[in-house]
Amino acid sequence: MWKPTACILCECNCGLEADVEDQHIVRLRGDKRHPSSQGYACEKPHRLGYYQEGRDRLHAPLRRRADGTFEEIDWDTAIREVAHGLAAIRDEHGGDAIFYYGGGGQGNHLPGAYSTATRRVLGSRYRSSALAQEKTGEFWISDRMMGSATRADFDHCDVALFLGKNPWHSHSIPRARTTLKAIAADPARTLIVVDPRRTETAELADLHLPVRPGTDAWLLVALLKLLVETGRVDAEFVAAHCAAGELEQVGAALAAATVEEACARCGLDEALVRRAADAIAGARAFASFEDLGVQMNRHSTLVSYLHRVLILATGSFGKPGTHFIPTTLVDIANGESRRTSPVTGARIVGGLIPCNSIADEILTDHPKRFRAMFVEAANPAHSLADSKRVREALAALDLVVVVDVAMSETARHAHYVLPASSQFEKAEATFFNFDFPHNYFHLRRPLFPPAPGTLPEGEIHARLCEALGAITDGDLAPLRAAAAQGRAAYAQAMFARVIANPKLSALAPVILYRTIDLPEELRNGAVVLGLAAKAAMEHGPSLARAGFTGAPLEAALALFDAVVVGESGVLFAVDTWPDVFARVSTPDGKLHLALPDLLDELRRMLAEPAPAADAAYPFVLTAGERRSFTANTIIRDPDWRKKDAGGCLRINPDDASALGVTTGQAVRLTTRRDSVVVPVEISATMQRGHISLPNGLGLDYGGATAGVAPNELTATEDRDPFVGTPWHKHVPARLEVVERS
Numbered sequence: 001m002w003k004p005t006a007c008i009l010c011e012c013n014c015g016l017e018a019d020v021e022d023q024h025i026v027r028l029r030g031d032k033r034h035p036s037s038q039g040y041a042c043e044k045p046h047r048l049g050y051y052q053e054g055r056d057r058l059h060a061p062l063r064r065r066a067d068g069t070f071e072e073i074d075w076d077t078a079i080r081e082v083a084h085g086l087a088a089i090r091d092e093h094g095g096d097a098i099f100y101y102g103g104g105g106q107g108n109h110l111p112g113a114y115s116t117a118t119r120r121v122l123g124s125r126y127r128s129s130a131l132a133q134e135k136t137g138e139f140w141i142s143d144r145m146m147g148s149a150t151r152a153d154f155d156h157c158d159v160a161l162f163l164g165k166n167p168w169h170s171h172s173i174p175r176a177r178t179t180l181k182a183i184a185a186d187p188a189r190t191l192i193v194v195d196p197r198r199t200e201t202a203e204l205a206d207l208h209l210p211v212r213p214g215t216d217a218w219l220l221v222a223l224l225k226l227l228v229e230t231g232r233v234d235a236e237f238v239a240a241h242c243a244a245g246e247l248e249q250v251g252a253a254l255a256a257a258t259v260e261e262a263c264a265r266c267g268l269d270e271a272l273v274r275r276a277a278d279a280i281a282g283a284r285a286f287a288s289f290e291d292l293g294v295q296m297n298r299h300s301t302l303v304s305y306l307h308r309v310l311i312l313a314t315g316s317f318g319k320p321g322t323h324f325i326p327t328t329l330v331d332i333a334n335g336e337s338r339r340t341s342p343v344t345g346a347r348i349v350g351g352l353i354p355c356n357s358i359a360d361e362i363l364t365d366h367p368k369r370f371r372a373m374f375v376e377a378a379n380p381a382h383s384l385a386d387s388k389r390v391r392e393a394l395a396a397l398d399l400v401v402v403v404d405v406a407m408s409e410t411a412r413h414a415h416y417v418l419p420a421s422s423q424f425e426k427a428e429a430t431f432f433n434f435d436f437p438h439n440y441f442h443l444r445r446p447l448f449p450p451a452p453g454t455l456p457e458g459e460i461h462a463r464l465c466e467a468l469g470a471i472t473d474g475d476l477a478p479l480r481a482a483a484a485q486g487r488a489a490y491a492q493a494m495f496a497r498v499i500a501n502p503k504l505s506a507l508a509p510v511i512l513y514r515t516i517d518l519p520e521e522l523r524n525g526a527v528v529l530g531l532a533a534k535a536a537m538e539h540g541p542s543l544a545r546a547g548f549t550g551a552p553l554e555a556a557l558a559l560f561d562a563v564v565v566g567e568s569g570v571l572f573a574v575d576t577w578p579d580v581f582a583r584v585s586t587p588d589g590k591l592h593l594a595l596p597d598l599l600d601e602l603r604r605m606l607a608e609p610a611p612a613a614d615a616a617y618p619f620v621l622t623a624g625e626r627r628s629f630t631a632n633t634i635i636r637d638p639d640w641r642k643k644d645a646g647g648c649l650r651i652n653p654d655d656a657s658a659l660g661v662t663t664g665q666a667v668r669l670t671t672r673r674d675s676v677v678v679p680v681e682i683s684a685t686m687q688r689g690h691i692s693l694p695n696g697l698g699l700d701y702g703g704a705t706a707g708v709a710p711n712e713l714t715a716t717e718d719r720d721p722f723v724g725t726p727w728h729k730h731v732p733a734r735l736e737v738v739e740r741s
């Protein structure tokens with residue numbers, strides 16, 4: 001029987017239909033009714049059964065014994081002991097000693113929404129997630145320049161730029177391959193790709209700029225000089241929307257280098273860079289996307305800044321085919337703004353502690369160190385820089401609780417592991433909805449009942465809050481009574497009794513979960529009513545244009561009803577391009593081109609001599625490249641990979657012949673942190689001196705490990721000076737041939 005669902009392997013969450021028989025997924029195909037993906041799917045989801053049926057799925061709560069092995073315990077014991085352990089740490093050291101990590105992966109963000117209740121009960125305010133090792137530089141800069149993060153409209157642009165981004169494999173934009181092919185096929189449109197590697201996306205490009213690894217800031221300097229100094233900016237846009245005099249300040253800082261020098265530093269032919277500048281200057285609508293190739297690389301925050309200067313100076317904002325600020329149901333980095341972390345004083349962006357600082361917030365005798373960690377839907381022992389140090393940090397904590405579907409690298413270090421129902425066994429959703437002007441939300445229905453012994457996260461957090469004594473039956477009874485009278489009466493009671501009551505409002509997600517009238521299989525979606533209510537208050541006109549009209553409560557209920565019945569996703573917001581300007585929420589309502597600290601950083605970089613070659617580490621390693629069959633650590637069984645099951649190290653043919661290795665042969669790869677043996681794949685797509693390893697490999701599956709776990713090789717000190725993002729794409733490395741025995 002075909003049932004609608006969605007892919008959980010990247011942030012696009014394409015709609016799928018699954019043919020389900022006997023509790024198995026037998027076939028999957030793109031769901032044409034899904035309003036965003038419209039039937040599109042790449043090659044990866046066809047093998048999602050490997051996730052659902054992983055052999056290391058968890059089927060009972062586990063408690064670690066003194067000897068490090070685990071024993072199964074029942075749920076009542078698990079909830080009681082976890083609640084007791086967390087409360088004891090709160091009582092002795094304060095809630096700030098309890099650190100929350102994760103809350104969602106590529107397909108599931110509801111755990112994060114429910115966990116807000118548990119965290120509030122515990123007074124735990126510090127948290128982080130994978131976003132704080134990729135996107136926080138971009139968020140911090142965007143917030144200061146525009147008041148909000150932007151996305152780009154690649155469907156209507158005539159010039160597209162991908163900067164350190166390979167959407168052919170990594171997607172992140174709807175129907176990526178179709179969109180890329182359409183731009184490439186149209187002689188009136190120009191596709192520009194900046195990537196040291198000739199990626200699948202670069203192969204389609206009109207202009208591929210094979211930048212020298214780690215030197216994108218210099219390329220942006222060259223491009224900006226070519227536009228700003230020749231007046232090829234959108235002066236009208238700048239005068240109307242940007243704070244006065246700021247473009248001139250940027251121009252003055254850029255004067256310290258010549259275009260020729262800048263091109264030499266990034267290893268690019270000046271004529272090629274000039275062609276790219278001409279295309280951008282002549283664009284009717286310029287759309288651009290930066291990703292990990294620059295966000296996890298040297299000068300990452302400076303690159304995010306210069307990239308946005310390029311976007312704004314060319315007026316590529318607020319009109320079709322350019323950049324926009326979408327209506328979102330949830331602001332994904334919406335944490336309270338505490339300025340710095342408790343021990344190391346690291347800058348907190350969007351409520352998130354930089355991932356590279358986490359171990360240092362634990363491995364210290366500082367009185368404010370974290371004592372407990374609650375990890376949910378994330379695998380930091382694998383995904384954070386310097387896995388060895390992360391393991392040490394986990395071992396130093398008084399209490400580690402992990403909520404996961406499988407025995408992950410992180411779960412192995414937990415005191416308690418709580419088994420979640422899989423993403424196909426409960427209602428789930430993500431908050432990565434960034435389409436414009438039409439935006440969509442998809443609450444997926446489960447394909448299967450929860451596997452025996454597992455619970456959805458809504459239930460886990462409700463039980464924890466109850467065990468912590470935060471909600472009583474007395475709190476819930478009036479809401480249950482109201483629920484019996486219909487959803488309108490229920491919503492009114494929620495507002496009157498819960499939202500208006502500070503003690504209960506923090507618990508709203510789990511109160512909704514416990515009291516709303518929803519079919520049991522959809523209950524994990526209860527929290528969406530709260531999100532809909534918030535969206536109705538904040539984005540009334542956008543929701544109204546999508547048909548959700550009336551007072552906020554009425555609009556929220558209509559939206560929630562649509563979400564519940566909309567099996568393949570719903571249109572929830574319709575924007576207009578002028579809305580984008582209304583969303584510029586800088587204090588003066590202007591766009592800001594000059595950020596003094598970033599201009600200082602720019603001047604510093606321009607004054608620096610080129611780094612000398614390091615004979616001990618002559619290669620630059622990209623540690624964690626998205627490939628055809630990688631998906632973070634969501635699927636653990638290596639058999640799911642149709643290609644490249646062992647995750648080869650890609651290397652340029654000349655480098656391989658200089659070393660004397662051929663495809664399939666093993667080399668020893670050494671970084672400052674560790675040394676591993678890995679087979680090579682000779683690839684003409686790589687430039688000399690640049691090597692790359694895939695992301696998501698090196699998982700222990702049934703005692704066997706396929707491939708290299710990239711963060712065994714990375715170090716926490718290789719990071720951005722402003723927001724601490726790791727430089728995983730720029731790890732100094734050396735290679736030696738492994739002698740055949």
Ligand SMILES: Nc1nc2c(c(=O)[nH]1)N[C@H]1C(S)=C(S)[C@@H](COP(=O)(O)OP(=O)(O)OC[C@H]3O[C@@H](n4cnc5c(=O)[nH]c(N)nc54)[C@H](O)[C@@H]3O)O[C@H]1N2
Nearest residue numbers: 010164165166170194213214291292293625626630631632
């Ligand atoms: N197949 C697949 N798709 C995924 C994921 C997955 O695991 N597998 N993960 C998802 C997630 S979580 C994310 S965040 C996105 C990430 O998506 P991307 O950022 O597109 O993915 P990466 O392959 O990590 O890096 C992109 C490119 O950066 C290039 N690069 C390396 N060094 C440099 C440099 O110095 N300068 C420039 N300009 N480029 C450089 C690499 O060659 C690579 O092609 O992908 C998402 N999509």
Ligand SMILES: Nc1nc2c(c(=O)[nH]1)N[C@H]1C(S)=C(S)[C@@H](COP(=O)(O)OP(=O)(O)OC[C@H]3O[C@@H](n4cnc5c(=O)[nH]c(N)nc54)[C@H](O)[C@@H]3O)O[C@H]1N2
Nearest residue numbers: 105130377378379383403404408420623624632633710728
């Ligand atoms: N060296 C290097 N490191 C990197 C990167 C890189 O390019 N290079 N990329 C980084 C990036 S961009 C990202 S986004 C991170 C990703 O790293 P993490 O955010 O740590 O996430 P995942 O690997 O996606 O792990 C997801 C976990 O959720 C579990 N899970 C799956 N479904 C459910 C569910 O329904 N409920 C619960 N509770 N758990 C579930 C999975 O079993 C898995 O353990 O890795 C980062 N680390």
Ligand code: SF4
Nearest residue numbers: 007009010013014042
């Ligand atoms: S693009 Fe992403 S969400 Fe869509 S099918 Fe491929 S991996 Fe899944």
Ligand SMILES: [Mo]
Nearest residue numbers: 130131134632
């Ligand atoms: Mo990511």
